Amino acid sequence: MxxxxxxxxxxxxxxxxxxxxxxxxxxxxxxxxxxxxxxxxxxxxxxxxxxxxxxxxxxxxxxxxxxxxxxxxxxxxxxxxxxxxxxxxxxxxxxxxxxxxxxxxxxxxxxxxxxxxxxxxxxxxxxxxxxxxxxxxxxxxxxxxxxxxxxxxxxxRNNHNAKDIGFICKTSPKILEQSLSSTAKLVDDQTLRKFRVAIAASGEYTNYHGGTKAGALTAINATLTRVNGIFERDLGVTLELIGTTDEVIYLDSETDPFTGSLSSQTQNVLTSVLGEESYDIGHLFNQKDDTLDGNSGFIGSVCRDNRKGSAYTTFSDPEGDVFDIDLVAHEMGHQFGANHTFSHLSEGTSVQVEPGSGTTIMGYAGITGANNVASNSDDYFHYSSILQIREYLETVSCGETMALTNVPPVLNPVQNYIIPKTTAFVLTGDATDADVGDIITYSWEQIDNGIVTQATFGPTSPTGAMFRSLPPTTVPERYFPNLDRILSGSLTQTNPGLGDAWETVSSVERNLNFSLTVRDNALNGGQLVSDEIAVLVSNDAGPFIVTSQSAPAAYVAGEVQTISWDVANTNLAPVSAETVDIFLSIDGGLTYPTIVAQNVPNDGTHDVVIPAQPTSSARFMVRAHNNIFFAINSVDFTITASEIVLNFDALEYEICKPDDLVVDFNYETYLGFSEESTFSIVSLPPGLNATFSSPTANTNNTPISIAFTGTNSVPIGNYPLTVRATAPTFTKELEITLNLYDTTFTEVQLVAPTDGFLNASKDLTLKWESNIQNTAYVLEIATDAAFTNIIESPTVSTNVYMPTALENNTEYFWRVKPINSCGEGVFGASRTFTTINFNCISQDAFGLPLDISSSGTPTIISRISFFEDLSLADLNVNLDLEHTFLADLVISLTSPAGTTVVLVSSSCGEARNINAVFDDDALPFTCTGNPAVNGTVRPLGSLSSFNGESILGEWILEVKDNAPSDGGRLNAFALEVCVEGNFRPDADNDGVFDDGDDLCLDTPTGQEVDASGCPIFRFPTENFNVSLQSETCRTNNDGQIQIEAKIGLDYEVTVTGSGVNVVQNFTDSFVLPNLSAGTYAICINGTDGTIVYEEECLDVVITEPDILEVSAIVALDSNQLTVSLEGSALYNVALNGVVQQTELSEVTLDLKDGANILKVSTNLPCQGVYEEDIIVASNTSPVVFPNPFTDFIEAYLGRESGNVVVKVFSATGRLVKSDSLTLNGPVTRIDLSELSTGLYYVQFLGENSKGTVKLIKR
Known part of the structure; x- marks a missing residue:
């Protein structure tokens, strides 16, 4: 390395x-x-x-x-x-x-x-x-x-209040019959097109601006000055206000002709007053309090008689940037042929390429509530809008064409890329302009059409824009997402709001399409050039992440540090990034001017020398060589200066025996260091000589050379050497590696697969033995033993390789040759392998058609099951679906492994119906005709995402209808699958294979079968009506189970539970009486001639009445009784002989002074009667209970305290007992057991309680 x-x-x-x-x-x-x-x-x-x-x-x-x-x-x-x-x-x-x-x-x-x-x-x-x-x-x-x-x-303009201005653009969208041409030119013909514009002004508008025609013209001029600034730069178009405009400026709102239907009225006024021949584009400026709306009349009306003057713009304050940019420029953009670019709701125009509200002129910034990306539009047209306008202008002949000397910029073509999922990337343009003074700007914009709302925006979105449009800039590159989010680790975003980034990388496989628009910003009329790029996000690789430098650290300049990253399959197809470049930033990750390693293997780790660039805000970027994706370490680290830095060009060097080698480095000093350093090498292998061009150095930037000689006497191998600079007070060391090779090669030994290997997957890996002598290997794969038909011949630096061009059911020959920087060996012995067979079948879904309701937002599901564990090689989807507004639908397919691919998503606007085969190898669908999606077409997602997965299990088609009112039907759904290997025979498609497992061949389609493939017969749904009768009273044992069958068969029923075990035959009904409470298991078997039905079982419960439970609580402060009831559905509650029936579980009753009798019962006598006596006493009169009594009475004496005298008199008035009692509470217990049976009067004499009570002794 x-x-x-x-x-x-x-x-x-x-x-x-x-x-x-x-x-x-x-x-x-x-x-x-x-x-x-x-x-x-x-x-x-x-x-x-x-x-x-x-x-x-x-x-x-x-x-x-x-x-x-x-x-x-x-x-x-x-x-x-x-x-x-x-x-x-x-x-x-x-x-x-x-x-x-x-x-x-x-x-x-x-x-x-x-x-x-x-x-x-x-x-x-x-x-x-x-x-x-x-x-x-x-x-x-x-x-x-x-x-x-x-x-x-x-x-x-960025400081506008964040509020919804409530603008309504009433222009109806124009549905494109075909997609915009990606090869269409923008504005590069060195012409400026002038169009005559007629602006009518309502009386309200004129009065707002002073009530005079001059005042209205002043405001019109101010608006058109701003509009022209944008149109000239972006479209090569300028507007000139016609000389008779003042004839359609009205002074009186009561008499002007604009009374309601402004679009048609404006057209009528311009036609009748000015004449169609006098202008190319017409518009009404109108003022109305608390109103913001506009209508261009038509999409593409410039130069078209009886249409070109149908536009108007109404605003409560018709002046300023909102009126000029957000409203007038927007409506005029419609007149010149541009549709809306927002995507928060469907218009079916194929240019809904901005997420949410959008932010360019043809978006809806600031007026879409939760979908607002920004408060107001930016002052430029989206690439898609410019393309629409330029294509429209090619169809008209009016207007004046003026030649420009301005030369258009020259843009170097951009190329397409494949990148890993959930990984940042950067797009870079390269353009020049020959005109002195022209400042070119770059605008990278996503151009994927689709519905993207605040709620659906996120990394798993299969269609539509994932990145908002940003204003043009002189910087040629754009980071996705922006660098601030990348540095903070926020690569994805869901449910963004006003002012958020509205940028997210994709975590699913999909195509991201971008345009690059280069403007020269010439003052007298701009020229624009553009190109488009496709970025495929692969599900087979990523996320690509730097794993080292994840915590704050301090590194010393001149030291060696290791940078690590997660390769995440990015070195393999389809991304195939075999090498990376490593950059250093010293400004917190904003710029990366220093390359610390270039074109090094993408193997997940590399050693670099820390440059002598002191900083507290360093970051490393690892970027794929010749690709756009990258990753940055997660935190800043510090680089501190070192007194000495040994600055080598590399850390590894190669020598071919017996050659000599000269290695150069720079001796650098910092921090004012000036001592003399002596150079030496540690761990020099025997026989190898090293000589420094100068043994010492003491000044900064001293070039030093090391001459290595004597390599012929040193064995081949890798030799780490430590280069040391020793000064009196400081020593600096740096380890370099010498890799010593010669031209003697040994034959490469192949490891896997074994020779003659059969049924190899197309994704197999070839492996051979590595050797320290070899730095790389040349691999050849051919279809013949003589290697005349070579299909792949890569050179790789490792000892493994995964072929990319294999076909199924083919025999291949492969061999490997070693190489190094000194030369190359010869190919060793070859081996063969044969790839597995490739077979295809088609499977239809059952249970169709399925209706898609027009009420609400329904989702329907259809399923197809496969029963073999075979690896998928290719898949197509057949779909026949009716729906009256396809833009409402999101249709996706999910595999048993959980992978989801979107077929259609918010596509085709108001077009209807699908009858198509979705195939990755086809062209994209175009939404033309009826059905709008027809033939063999490419889905939005990639069906190849399923490749390599097992087909075993349930495949689910989901049709989600995201809007009410329109409905339809799924008529048919089928999967065509091609797998590696052979399908086992299953002629009746019952999932039990015919080559030995299926004992009952040719079962009818859809018939349920058992593990042997034989039919399973089940009773019809709801064939049995089971009714229960519970016990009338506890322990009565009079419960009952009754079964009635709808279809008369030979049934056998088994009932077990609570001591019962009954087996009995019946044909249509069965009754089992005299059951106690409990749970019973019922199992029913049945036969109909030779047909034996599957047993059907259920559990039932025979209940019994609950125990009557009553709780009565007296509220002492209110003389009320609260009675809580449990155990029945209906209660008889009697208080003092007054009976009421209730279904309530709690009732409140009023008590009377003195004795109260509560009785509670139910309609089941076996539940018994609850009875309770309740005494309510006043504060002065004593209350005694029970009465009659046997031995004891209890006296309630209210608030009495202290001592009370109790006297007992016989019926004749004779005093039979007198006692003084000490009270310990409101109720006092008195022993009268010595009294004989009879009538008595008991007198109480207390300070507060006085009175006499008549009692009967039993």
Whole structure:
């Protein structure tokens, strides 16, 4: 392995510009007044602004110095507070006729004197100035609007409030009959096409702008100045306002002709007032409070009579960047032939290539709620929009063509790539421009059509855009995703929101298609060139990840460090990246100017010398050589300086015996080190001599050579040597390796597969013995023993190889020859192997057709099963499906291994029906005719993703309908599978093979069979009606099971459980009485002549009534009783003789003072009766219970405390007992057992409780 270190020296050249240091004296900072605050809040809706005052007369004086050839120099402020000098030229939007009528309304365009990428377009009128500054890259466009008095408000378009402006574009999409041509030219014919534009103004619009025609024309001029700035740069198109425009500017909203149907009314006005011959494109500017809508009338209407004037734009504040860019430029884009590019809902146009709302002019930025990518559109057209517009303009003949001297850029062609899944990549353009002053910009955009919403955006999306469009930049490369996300490890993204990246790599196999648009940004009319690239994401490789340097570390310059990465099959087909390049960044991963290893094996590890570039923010990038994918280590590491660095070109060197070798290195010193160092080599093998060109060195950048001689006496092998520089206070060492070879080779011994190996997979690996003498091997694979028909002859650096061109059922011969840098050996003995046979079958799905409901968003599933464990070599899908709006559907196939491939996804718009064979080898489907997808076509996903998997198991076709209203039916579904090996015979397709396993051949299609292939007969669904009768009371043993059969057969039933074991025959009904509660197992067998049915079993439960459970709780503070009930569905609750029936599990009853009797029962006498006495006493009257009593009574004395005197009197009034009791609570127990049977009166004498109670002693 050889490591090369390239030192890059940066030379900074400072140019001083007079214009860059000068400042104007007509722009001055101003304070944001309350009046201007209202403009900012209500009309501009931006977060941050700068306010300037203008010396208007001085500014206009500068403009009057305008020279047609050289222009004039004027200044405009930017949002950094700088005054930017622009060379400006008059670029009037008004025709000559209109300019004569309104000489004080003008337009200009200019280029920055310091940075020619910055451009300005501005309009001037008696009402003031409006400007648009572009070409600022990620800083965003700057817009200047008139404020109050002589003040101007400057704002950045990126600072718009994040709110949905509610715009509705009412233009109906135009369904493309065919896809856009990928070879169509953009704007490279060195012409600028001028179209005459007629702008009508409603009375509301004119009143908004002052109520005069001049005021309306001032605003129209400001809008068209900005629109022209974009159209000229991106489309090679400019608009000129016709001389009679003022005839369709209306002053009175009550009498103007625009009353409702604005599209048709605008066309009628322009036709009747101006005449169709007087303009090429027409538009109405309208004002209406709280309204934002527009309609171009038609997609592609320019130059077409009775259509070209059907467009209008309505806005509550019809001025400023939102009106000019998001609305007017958008609707005019429709007029010139462009459809919408958003993808949050389906339009079926084949150009829905931006995720979510999109951000380019033909997108819907800021008006799609959760699908908003940004708050407002960017000021450029997507590649697909430019392509549509240019193709449309090729079909029309109106307009004036003006020759340009501007030469289009020259773009070197880009190539296609295959990359691993879940891996970052970078696309790089290479273009030049012969015109001095033209600054070319690059725009890499994804061009995959498909529906992509905020909810569906993510790494597993099979179709549509995974990367948003970004504004053009002077940087020729674009990282996917952006570098910030790569450095943070955020390669994927799901469910993004407003302001998020809307970028994710793919974790599934799919094609990613991109365009590169190169603009020259010429001031007088741009030229654009483009190319397209296809990037296939392979499911067989990835993710490609750097695994080393995953934690903060400090490395010393000149040390050797190991970089490790997960190869993840990227060295194998189809990615086939056999080598990688390794780069160093010292700015935290933003740039990678230093190559530390180039074209080294992609084997997962490599040693590099740390360059002498001290930093605390270093990163390594490992990138596939001649490919676009890469990985970066996950954290910054530190490089510290070393006093001495031994800078070798490589760490490994090769010598051919008996040659000598000279190795050069540079002796470098840092940190002011100046001591003399002495050079030596440690571990030099016997016989090998090493001589330094200078034995010592003491100055930086001293070149040193080491001469190695005497190799003839040294055995071949790999020799690590330590080169040492020893100084009095410091020693530096570096290990290099000498690989010593000669021209004597031994025959390579083949290892696997064994000679004559049969039934080899096409994916087999060839292996042979390695030898230290050999640095590489030449492998030959042929179809004949003489090796005259060689199908593969790779040179590889390892001792294994996986062939890529094998066919099935073919005998191959293979042999290997060793090589090294000294020469090559001869081919050794060959071996043979024969690849396995290749067989195909077709299998239809059962249970079809299946309806797809038009109600809701249904998903239907169809299944096909295979019963053999064979490796899949090829698969096609046959599909016959009806649906009235194919764009609603996502159709996918999932293998038993879980791999999913999408066949169709949100495709074909409103076209209907599919009757096709999906085959990877076919051309993509085109959505034409009915059925829209027909013939043999390529699916969206790659069916080859299934290759190598076993076909054994269930294959699932899923048809997901993502929108209501439209429905259909899946009529047929079949799989054509080709496998490695032979299918076992199964003529009746029952899954039991006929070559010995199937004992019952020719069973009917769809018949269920057992392991022997014999039919399984089952009772019809719901053939048996089983009814149960539970026990009426516990332990009554009167439960019952009754079975009734719908079809009369010879049945045998077995019932077991709870002490029962009954076997009985019946034909239509069966009753088993006298059962106790419990679980019973019922099994039923049946026969019908020779047919024996499968046994059907079930468990049933005979229940018994529950025990009646009652809980009664008294609330002492409310005299209420809460009764909780369990054990029955219906209860009889009686309180004091009043009965109520209830199904409730809890009831609340009111208690009376004194004794209360609660009784609870059910309708089952065997559940018994619950009975309880409840005494409610007042605070003063004692209550005694029970009554009658036998020996004891309990007295409730309320709140009484202390001592109470108790006297007992006989029925005749004789005192028979007197006692004083000490109370310990509200209830006191009193022993009256000594009393004889009879009637008594008991008197209580307490402080609070006094009273006499009559009692009966039993």
């Amino acid at each position: 050889v490591t090369k270190l390239r030192l890059v020296f940066s030379i900074t050249i400072v140019f001083f510009s007079f214009y860059g240091t000068a400042q104007s004296n007509y722009w001055n900072d101003a304070v944001l007044s309350d009046a201007n605050k209202r403009i900012v809040r209500n009309k501009l809706a931006v977060e941050e602004v700068k306010v300037f005052s203008l010396d208007d007369s001085l500014f206009r004086a500068k403009l009057t110095q305008n020279n047609v050839q050289t222009g004039s120099i004027v200044y405009f402020p930017d949002d950094d507070g700088k005054q930017i000098a622009f060379k400006v030229f008059e670029a009037n939007v008004f025709s000559k006729e209109l300019s004569i009528k309104y000489p004080n309304i003008k337009s200009y365009r200019g280029v920055s004197m310091d940075n020619s990428t910055k451009r300005i377009h501005f309009s001037v009128s008696p009402k003031g100035i409006q400007s648009m500054m572009t070409g600022r890259g990620e800083k965003g466009m700057l817009f200047m609007e008139k404020g109050i008095g002589l003040t101007y408000v400057l704002y950045n």
